[in-house]
Amino acid sequence: DAGITQSPRHKVTETGTPVTLRCHQTENHRYMYWYRQDPGHGLRLIHYSYGVKDTDKGEVSDGYSVSRSKTEDFLLTLESATSSQTSVYFCAISDHRGPITDTQYFGPGTRLTVL
């Protein structure tokens, strides 16, 4: 199994508070991704990173920011959480050429509830 951990695994927070989710990998893979999973929508890409300090937006990036200061860590921040951001968040990693061609390997997920 790919060495990917996510923290926290569960979080309950209140509307308007900032939240940061962390993804940590031990595989030294170049690409890292954040997805959200909601019923009826499959997984949707929020942001991804193609290197340290290099990031790009995905399909549903509004309300989220990311940072990658080290190869192994990719942070997802909700600056002011809203109830619509209640979801399960998955981190993924890949190596080689990027999101179009690579197999992505997923972390265990973080269940976030915004009250």
Place this chain on the structure above:
Amino acid sequence: AQKVTQAQTEISVVEKEDVTLDCVYETRDTTYYLFWYKQPPSGELVFLIRRNSFDEQNEISGRYSWNFQKSTSSFNFTITASQVVDSAVYFCALPLDDMRFGAGTRLTVKP
């Protein structure tokens, strides 16, 4: 539009039945990759297969097989002699400018 459609929201079968999960995609690209992932009740996402658009040969891995047909833009997944452990949500995915997943098919295999 570029997208992935899994029209079967839920399928229920009895153990040992064969079952096919459909995946239909749309893309204007001539070179692309398709994926299947499994999400068991425990919640993790497990990679099953990656296929590029130049390889239309059917793939078989144990009880799992995949039928890729560019002519009908389909990449269907068949489980032969299903088992209770096959119960999961299965996602088809097509990376374009980013990774696009289908909405998933929930398969329930009853003993």
